[in-house]
Amino acid sequence: MSTMNAIVESTRAAFMSGKTRPIAYRRQQLKNVLRMLEENTDEILVALKKDLNKGRYETLLMEIKMIKNDLVDYIANLESYSKPERPSKAFANWLDSLYILKEPFGVVLVIGAWNYPLQLLLLPVVGAMAAGNCVIMKPSENAVATADFLQKTVPKYLDQECFKVVCGGIPETTKLLAEKFDYIFYTGSGTVGQIVHKAANKYLTPVTLELGGKSPVYIDESADINIAMKRILWGKFVNVGQTCIAPDYIMCTEAVEKKILAAAPGILETFYGKDHKQSADLGRIINERQFKRLAHLVQTSKPVLGGVMDSQELYIAPTILAGVSPNDPVMQEEIFGPLLPIMRVANHQEAINYINSGDKPLAMYLFSSNDAQIWEFLNRTSAGGVSVNDTMLQFTVDGFPFGGVGGSGMGSYHGKYTLDTFTHKKPCLYKSFNKIGEALASSRYPPYSETKRKLLDFLVSKRTGYGFPFLSQLIAFALGLWTAYHYQKGTFSSWFN
Template structure:
């Protein structure tokens, strides 16, 4: 088994020497990473095809182009992101240097997932590099071809001391988690996320856990149903449903269900033809374990669309199940496959009650032309993210944080939020020893007096912020100058007395 002690020690030595803190070094590593994406795009697509039989267009959009744009965005913005933040100052700190410093954690661990085996691993890795950390990179062993690509190709582009790659299954990961990391970023199931979190607790290691859950999709009678069905089916079937934010089940009335089934049959034929199994545009299930699990979920309720499968090809036809009960297995665990159950509710309020009776989902989707209904779901439910009249697309906005809540995860990332995940925001206060500043703060020293207490209360009093930022700064500066003279005057009087 790999000697993880040696790997971690090399990383710690490199970090202690300041190698990864150097901004030019970070930029060079990111440029190398981008070059790998560009030079090996076909190799990446081939590995994804070998693991998931994923259509090339899907892999381009959700993996290779996504990764290239992610690194470009970091390189465009890193000079601003690394700068200390300058928060507003109160009157008592008028003469001080107040900053929030972006401090890298040190040696971080990033564990990827098998369903998007390149994107979900390398997006956090890129920002961990940008933030100045050393990164131990652990691809998912389930997507074996992508793991092999990472192991063989990435070391040719990144510094091997600072960014080692470790491979293996549950046994190796268990041993790896015995090491002390400064931060852990994990993407995967809630069950394994709990194990990761428990291991991290030994050293009080902070974590981001990007998990999953059953993301509901409510439809009311106000929508243009054909468009709604198209968007829901696309979100359910991209990567053959093996997406953490895929719509897991539909909530609607029986009347809408009937029309939904009708539209779905026409759309599936339009997309995949008469023989869906032969279509090149539908991925396959990752392995037999998940294939068998999904077949088990199809045993309850009534199959209204699809239902066929081929074990040799790990193929499951897009399937819609009706007449399901809340306690059926398909309504209890995250589906993670091309199966869509429909659970009947009579109103938005019934849907909200049903959603709130379960664990908090990673996403909630609402299809309605009523702003009141959409706002009702926003106000009355809790989820990692929310999207109205579409599915999954909120994940594509890199100025929005992406992450779960409760059993669907903790922490968030994407865009600058990923960079911020991998830095500790260190509060820094700089004061000087000059006479003016000392006079301003000398009221804290004994002997205490009512006059000193009045001055301190005035300085420390919270005031309503002014609407204009510049006006506020000007007034605070003017008050500070005047206050300095007043403090100086009172202190002189105190000295004379």
């Protein structure tokens, strides 16, 4: 038995024991995660600083707080989220009990990403825990300090039989994916997403793929350019652009482009000072490989602002590229760095056509005061999510599912949507042996007749009660009494035979 197989099978044995099913157990494990975040905040800050030069502000709000919010929600609402649902009944099921039971899938694999190495791993993990699953966590090997923190710290707080951390690179991940899981949740690139999906197909394992893509921005003449650019530049340069929903490129007319280029320098100076490199609020590129990729994109483009790079520090200044065409290298891939290309279009129709010519983006950003034009974008394009006159904040809205569509991913999560992702909804029809119920169902038995068909058609037909649900209930009650009466008199046998 291989090491990975032993890890998965021991975790499966723990799940099959039923240990993770009780609400009290799940709640306690969730409380332990909350305590882990609170008691180790300083260590988390150090780890994120080492990996991405991420400042205190971004780590507290965009890594830790996001996880805490979901934990507080689950701890408070776990009973109501886990209760069986009771669907509406047709007449044929009036005397039956109908349940949609909520059960965990089993052993779940969660593969995290390096750009938000704590949040993008633990957000799905705590949802899977809340649903009653056992979880094997695979942190990104590129965020070394955060992975080390998780491997060292998680076992101190969580049940080691049910929740395990596996570290390593491509070989370890490949071996993990060769094992049989009950659900796989992956966050990362589309290329690796295809590998994960292919591996899951071997066992028909359900997957959620949180990928990315080129999230477009369209700005028209009616937008307040100064406010729009504050929001766009903030969204672009948070985590130095290493965010899956960061604005990837801008489309606008030539006239709007001139206004953008006039506004941007002052806004960036306000954000990061005259020497951006000295700002405590500007991170660094994750590693040398990513730095070289981004440097190539700068060198094959036309920076009109920024473009300063330091390979020793893995630093790339906030950079704006103008005169960009669809064929330029910077438009061929998701940028995932502090480069913001501007591509001129004649009008919003051209922008819509360009968006529709490629993969469906994970996010789309529209800046306009023209409602008709905004709704034309919303109705004629598809994206994982949309924010009008702002960027990134759709990710933080309570009650919104987050996920991609097509090339940007499949499935969604956040809040209760995460718990639902890791929950199988099992329908359960619970019938009794009472004679009234049997009489109601007797028209399904051979020998068949037109009378039986009509009665069964009546029993299973959908009804609205003409807007009054009570009317449906009253009719069903009367039908039950009528059926019981005729059953006792023995008239069914003469009618149906």
